[in-house]
Amino acid sequence: MKEKTKVSDIDRNIYDIRDEEKDAYRIDEGLTKDIVEKLSKEKNDPDWMKEFRLKSLDIYNDLQVPEWGPSIEGLNMDEIVTYVRPNTKMSAKWSEVPDDIKNTFDRLGIPEAERTSLAGVGAQYDSELVYHNVRKEVEEQGVIYTDMESALTGPYADMVKEHFMKLVPPTDHKFAALHGAVWSGGSFVYVPPGVSVEIPLQSYFRLNAPGAGQFEHTLIIVDEGADLHFIEGCSAPKYNVANLHAGCVELFVGKNAKLRYSTIENWSKNMYNLNTKRARVEEGGRIEWVSGSFGSHVSYLYPMSVLNGRGARAEFTGVTFAGNDQNLDTGTKVIHNAENTSSFVNTRSISKDGGVSTFRSAVVITEKAKNSKCAVSCESLMVDNISRSDTIPAMDIRTRYADVGHEAKIGKISDDAVFYLMSRGLSEEEAKALIVSGFADNVSKELPVEYAVEMNNLIRLEMKGSIG
Amino acid sequence: MGNDSIKVNKIPSLTWNWLRMNDASVMVPAEISGKKEPVIITPEEISVMKEKADYAAGIPGGMGEEFEKELFGKIDGTVAFFSEAGKCIHNPIVVSCEYEDGTSAADRYLIRAGSGSRVSMLIDFSSGKDSRGFAMAQTVVEAEKDSIVKIVQINRLGEGFTLLSDVAAIAHEGATIEIVDIFLGGKETYRGCRIDLAGKGSRVKKDIGYFMKGTQKLDMNYVVEHKGMKSESDIKVSGVMEGKSEKLFRGTIDFQNGCAGSKGAEIEEVILRDDGVVNKTIPVILCSEEDVEGSHGASIGRLDEDLIFYMQTRGFEEEEIYRLISRTKLISFCNKIPNEDIRSKTMTFMSE
Numbered sequence: 175m176k177e178k179t180k181v182s183d184i185d186r187n188i189y190d191i192r193d194e195e196k197d198a199y200r201i202d203e204g205l206t207k208d209i210v211e212k213l214s215k216e217k218n219d220p221d222w223m224k225e226f227r228l229k230s231l232d233i234y235n236d237l238q239v240p241e242w243g244p245s246i247e248g249l250n251m252d253e254i255v256t257y258v259r260p261n262t263k264m265s266a267k268w269s270e271v272p273d274d275i276k277n278t279f280d281r282l283g284i285p286e287a288e289r290t291s292l293a294g295v296g297a298q299y300d301s302e303l304v305y306h307n308v309r310k311e312v313e314e315q316g317v318i319y320t321d322m323e324s325a326l327t328g329p330y331a332d333m334v335k336e337h338f339m340k341l342v343p344p345t346d347h348k349f350a351a352l353h354g355a356v357w358s359g360g361s362f363v364y365v366p367p368g369v370s371v372e373i374p375l376q377s378y379f380r381l382n383a384p385g386a387g388q389f390e391h392t393l394i395i396v397d398e399g400a401d402l403h404f405i406e407g408c409s410a411p412k413y414n415v416a417n418l419h420a421g422c423v424e425l426f427v428g429k430n431a432k433l434r435y436s437t438i439e440n441w442s443k444n445m446y447n448l449n450t451k452r453a454r455v456e457e458g459g460r461i462e463w464v465s466g467s468f469g470s471h472v473s474y475l476y477p478m479s480v481l482n483g484r485g486a487r488a489e490f491t492g493v494t495f496a497g498n499d500q501n502l503d504t505g506t507k508v509i510h511n512a513e514n515t516s517s518f519v520n521t522r523s524i525s526k527d528g529g530v531s532t533f534r535s536a537v538v539i540t541e542k543a544k545n546s547k548c549a550v551s552c553e554s555l556m557v558d559n560i561s562r563s564d565t566i567p568a569m570d571i572r573t574r575y576a577d578v579g580h581e582a583k584i585g586k587i588s589d590d591a592v593f594y595l596m597s598r599g600l601s602e603e604e605a606k607a608l609i610v611s612g613f614a615d616n617v618s619k620e621l622p623v624e625y626a627v628e629m630n631n632l633i634r635l636e637m638k639g640s641i642g
Numbered sequence: 643m644g645n646d647s648i649k650v651n652k653i654p655s656l657t658w659n660w661l662r663m664n665d666a667s668v669m670v671p672a673e674i675s676g677k678k679e680p681v682i683i684t685p686e687e688i689s690v691m692k693e694k695a696d697y698a699a700g701i702p703g704g705m706g707e708e709f710e711k712e713l714f715g716k717i718d719g720t721v722a723f724f725s726e727a728g729k730c731i732h733n734p735i736v737v738s739c740e741y742e743d744g745t746s747a748a749d750r751y752l753i754r755a756g757s758g759s760r761v762s763m764l765i766d767f768s769s770g771k772d773s774r775g776f777a778m779a780q781t782v783v784e785a786e787k788d789s790i791v792k793i794v795q796i797n798r799l800g801e802g803f804t805l806l807s808d809v810a811a812i813a814h815e816g817a818t819i820e821i822v823d824i825f826l827g828g829k830e831t832y833r834g835c836r837i838d839l840a841g842k843g844s845r846v847k848k849d850i851g852y853f854m855k856g857t858q859k860l861d862m863n864y865v866v867e868h869k870g871m872k873s874e875s876d877i878k879v880s881g882v883m884e885g886k887s888e889k890l891f892r893g894t895i896d897f898q899n900g901c902a903g904s905k906g907a908e909i910e911e912v913i914l915r916d917d918g919v920v921n922k923t924i925p926v927i928l929c930s931e932e933d934v935e936g937s938h939g940a941s942i943g944r945l946d947e948d949l950i951f952y953m954q955t956r957g958f959e960e961e962e963i964y965r966l967i968s969r970t971k972l973i974s975f976c977n978k979i980p981n982e983d984i985r986s987k988t989m990t991f992m993s994e
Contacts, residue, residue, distance in 0.1 A: 242656035242664070536661055541917050559899065559932035568661050568924040571942050574914040580925070580940040584897075586932045 194274065197300065197383065201257040207231060210355050213257045217323060217358060222335065230344040230354025237348040244472045244501035244530070249416050249446045256356040258300040258383045264321060266307040275299050282409065284378050291622060292405075294319045296377040298390055301358040312371060318364040319375055322391050325362035334362060337393055341424040341452045341480075349448040349474075353389050353422045360390035360421070365400040367428070374403040374436075374622065379421070381410040381445075387418035394424070396431040396459075403434040405625065409469070412442035416471075419445055425453035427461050429483065434462040438625055440632065441469035443499055448474050457483030457512070464620045465492040467504050468632050476534060478507035481515035481543075488517040493617040493629075495610075496529030496561070497636050505534040505567075510543035510576075519550040520616050525561035526636065532564040537571075537578065544575040554584040555613055557606070557637075607637035645669045648708040650806065650832055651863035653892045655926055663890060663924050665706075666861045668806065668832055671776050674716050677747040682721070683736040687729050688761065693720045698752055698782050703810035704834025704863045705780070710808075713778055716748035720782070723763070727756035727786075734762040734794070734980045741799070743773035752782040755789035755817070762792035766984050767799050767807075768827075771994075774802025782810045785817035787841065792820040794979055798991045799828040801856070808834040815841030815870065822978045825852035825860050825881075826991055836865040839873035839901075850879040851975035853968070853992065854887035854919075863892040868901040868934070877908035880975070882968040888920040895927050895936055902933040910940045913968055 201213055210231050214224040239246060262272050268285050279285060279297050288295040294308030296319070308319040318330060325334050344354035361377045381388045396402050410417060419441060427433045433453070441447055447470035453461040463477045479488035490506040508517040523531040533552045554563040565582045587609050595605035611618070611630045618626040652665040684690055696710075697720045703710065723735055741747060755761050767777060777799070785791045797805055805828050813819050825831055837846045846866055854860055866875040877893055895906035908925050925938040944950075945967060953963045972992055979985040 242658065534657060536658060544917075554927075554929070556929060556932040556934075559902075559930075561932070562928075562930045564655060564929065565927040565938075566655050566657050566924070567926075568657055568663055569922065569940065569942065570661060570663075571912075571914065571921045571923075572919065573917045574919070574943065575917070576914070576943040578940065578942040580923075580938070580942075582925070582927060582936075582938050584927050584929050584934065584936040586934070 196261045197258045199259040200255055203255050204252045205231070205256065205356070209256065213356060213358070216257065220327065223326065227355050230351045233344045234348060234351035234355055237351055239348055243474050243503045246446055246472055249418060253385060253415070254418050255383065255386045256389065257358055258386050259302050260299045260304055262304055264303045264306055268305060271304050275304055278380060279378070282378065282380070287376065291373060292376050293371055293373045294375040296321060296361045298359045298377065298379045300381060300383050300386060301388065303359055315369045315371070316366040317369060317371055318362065320362050322360040322362050322393065330362065330364060333364065333395065334393065337395065337424065337426060339422070339424070341426070341454055342422050342450050346450065349420045350422065350450050353391070353420050353450065356387070357389045357391045357422065360392045363394040363402070363404065365396045365402050367397040368399045370401040371403070374405045376405040376407065379408040381417055381419070384413035385415040385417065387420060390421045392421070392423040394433065395426045396428055396433045398428040399430045400428065401432045403436065406435070406437045409440045410442040410445060413444050415444065417442070417445045418448065420448045423451040425461065427453055427455040427459040429456045430458040432460045434464065436464040436621060436625065438466045438629055439469055443469065443471050445470045446472050451477040452480065453478070454480045454482050455486040455488065458485045459483060460487045463490045463492070463506065464617060466617050466629050467492070467494040467502055468636065470502060471500060473502040473504055475504045476507050478509070479517065480509045480511060481517065482511050484512045485514045486512060487515065490519045490521070491617050491620050492521040493614040494523040494531050495633060495636050496523070496525050496531035498527040498529060501530040503532040503534055507536040508538070508548065510539040510546040510548065512542060513544045514546065515543055516547045521552045522614050522616055523554045523563060524557065524610055524613065525554070525563040526557035528560045530562040532566060535567045537569045539571045539573060539576045539578065541572045544573050547577045548579070550580045552582045555610065556584065556586050603637065607634045610637055645671050646712065648712055650705045650709045651834055651861055651892065652706050653863065653924065653926065654865055654894050654896060655928060657924065663892065663922055666832060668804070668830070670712050670778070671746045674746045674748050676742060676745045678740065678742055678745065680749060681738040681740070684723065685731050685733045685735065687725065687731045688735060689724045691722045691724070693722045693752065695719055695750065697722065698784065701782055701784070701810040701812050701838065702836055703780055703808040704836040704865050705806065705808040705832070706834065709778070709806060709834065710780070713748055713750060713780055717750050720750040720752050722752040722754065724754050725756050725759040725761040728758045729756070730760040734764045736981055737763065737765045739765065739767045739777065741769040741773065741775050741777060741803070743770060743775065745775040745777070747777045749779045753791055754784045755786055755791045757787040758789060760790045762794070762980055764794045764979065764981050764984060766796045767805055769800040769803055771800050772802065773800035776804045778806040780808040780810060783812070783819060785811070785813045785819050787814050788816040790818045792822070794822040796824045796979065796984065796988055797827050797831055798988060801829055803828045804830045806832045810836055812838040812840050813844035813846065816843045817841060818845045818847070821846070821848040822975070823850045824975050824988065826988070828858065830859045831861070833862045835863070836867070838867050839870055839875065841870045843872050844870050845874045848877045849975065849978060851972055852881040852889065853972055854881065854889055855884040856887060857885065858887045860889045862890065865894045865896065866906060867896045867898060868904040868906060869898050871901060872903040873901055874904065875906040879910040880971050882913045882915060882971065883919040883921055884915045886918045890922040891924070893925045893938070897929040897931045897934045897936060899930045901931050904931070905935045908938040912942045913945065913964065914943055915964055915968070
């Protein structure tokens with residue numbers, strides 16, 4: 175079949191290319207008080223952050239591994255390196271980034287995307303950002319887009335301290351505590367009142383070191399009446415040892431502000447992706463999550479929206495594709511905690527080649543959230559009978575003035591649709607790939623076109639060999 | 643001897659603990675006391691035997707192992723009903739459990755429906771309005787090839803009663819099991835129900851209705867396991883909640899590998915009439931078979947706006963509309979009770 179798009183086919187090799195390990199500093203494997211203190215010293219943390227890390231470590235040691243999700247028995251924290259600093263400093267020019275690292279980001283298309291369609295880019299390699307830049311005109315609007323380390327000690331230090339892990343406290347779960355103890359890297363964004371950032375900002379996270387963890391922290395504050403689209407991408411080459419991603423995203427959406435947070439996650443299939451994302455939305459504000467989960471060996475990922483102000487809104491649009499040797503437990507949580515709030519959840523999941531996909535959600539409408547509305551729709555597609563697809567949606571409604579609708583469906587690819595497409599000249603594999611792409615168009619149509627094409631290419635890649 | 647705390651109604655697929663939906667804890671008295679034996683009316687075509695306490699224990703229920711362990715320790719036998727192959731028995735087995743104040747009771751029943759037979763059972767739990775007490779019961783169903791078994795259970799217990807009731811059932815090839823549950827009374831009600839659709843073309847149909855008010859609590863765990871090819875499940879839940887009542891509905895449709903061609907659907911409609919109610923729902927679909935169709939839907943909160951508008955144009959106030967629709971829903975459940983006397987008593991209970 176000839177492609178009708180000019181975008182070249184995706185080659186898995188671009189994700190799997192491994193750079194030679196030339197890190198400048200690598201902390202010992204494992205997780206001890208000594209390691210956390212060393213990491214804090216390496217990063218020149220302010221005192222409060224050092225204390226925060228140590229307190230988080232205590233919480234981590236006290237909390238149990240979740241018993242309700244996929245098994246993470248293959249993850250041994252004693253073998254994980256929590257901090258790997260690349261052999262370069264952060265730069266605002268790609269020409270100053272070492273060639274091997276720059277080439278990796280070139281292959282991933284980051285510099286090109288920056289030139290054509292982004293307002294700013296942060297590129298993290300292992301534990302630290304190696305590149306960070308924002309367009310001048312965006313900077314002139316007063317938008318702050320910087321790495322977390324600079325934000326922690328720079329002019330916005332107080333703002334960071336006020337918000338850091340307040341939405342996702344280390345007590346939230348074991349891996350939030352882990353994040354609090356060993357976080358490094360990530361981005362800080364502040365959009366001043368009334369400012370609309372017309373084109374998206376993007377952070378890209380690349381993990382090159384085998385057996386390492388990546389623990390970036392993303393903190394975004396969109397002030398009253400402001401508007402932002404933030405894109406997050408991530409990938410890693412595949413190794414035979416477990417890698418860990420336990421990032422944390424905290425989003426503060428002010429009164430009448432709007433934030434769209436898009437993610438295409440394509441970690442390698444030896445990755446344990448235990449990420450936490452949460453947004454708090456004030457009066458009249460709006461959060462939109464667009465999430466594509468394709469990679470990882472195991473994922474626990476449930477972006478949460480706390481609708482805290484009257485009339486606040488949340489939308490979650492997600493697709494999850496679980497293939498061979500993948501157990502992806504994804505979904506969302508919405509807390510309606512104020513009057514006239516509304517939420518809309520629309521997800522698709524695909525299971526193939528022995529993959530396990532679980533849609534898990536929680537919708538809570540408190541007694542305060544009168545006249546709130548919520549609609550949840552989730553659909554699952556089983557491509558073969560060696561895979562698994564589960565749907566576990568929970569609802570907790572505590573006011574009579576709520577309107578909650580929920581629907582879920584599970585099924586297989588329609589034989590009639592495959593037959594129709596084959597009668598038009600497509601092979602069975604092409605027909606199935608086309609149907610799956612169409613099934614996932616709830617997400618692709620919400621993404622900028624370049625990312626939608628990448629997502630569809632990922633689907634086509636995953637569907638290869640689906641026959642027989 | 644003091645009371646024991648047991649875990650019941652564990653959902654087959656756990657979720658976040660903070661939601662407090664994974665299971666329920668309930669206090670069980672150490673011993674049964676003051677029990678009045680249930681009045682059982684058995685159609686003459688049915689033979690009755692007293693079997694040992696854990697007879698057919700290999701069929702698991704929805705309540706779980708801790709419940710069964712407590713139950714087996716508290717009863718001296720299982721009342722077993724057998725229908726002959728091919729017999730169509732029109733009158734139901736009627737079990738009237740009318741409890742005195744202060745009763746703590748435990749009972750276990752089994753129905754084995756022979757091939758092609760048709761049998762139904764009505765279990766009615768009742769007591770004085772203000773009475774207190776505790777009751778636990780399990781009904782085991784073995785539906786043999788092409789048989790039809792219908793179980794109707796009504797809770798009209800007093801305001802101080804705790805009821806734990808469980809169904810453990812298996813449907814063989816072509817068999818149909820129908821469950822009708824009506825929850826009106828009691829202080830706390832825990833209901834477990836696990837149906838194993840083991841046979842090709844086996845089916846289950848569940849109609850669950852509840853009216854919770856005051857501080858009543860209802861905790862349910864319905865599980866259907868699709869194992870046989872072309873098996874079908876249909877679960878309908880409809881309820882009304884008032885006051886500070888609490889309800890948790892766990893409904894699981896589990897399509898297991900090999901159940902090709904199976905279909906399962908569950909739907910819940912809840913009308914909430916007061917702030918302060920706690921309405922929890924977790925409708926789960928588990929699937930490890932490609933060739934199935936599964937769906938669930940829920941509508942929670944308010945009535946459809948078009949319906950309200952229509953009724954208002956006919957002169958009804960909004961409160962009156964809610965009262966009318968709620969009552970209509972429950973009457974439709976009462977109409978499924980296969981005994982006129984108990985149906986009438988249930989309607990009266992509902993109106994009080």
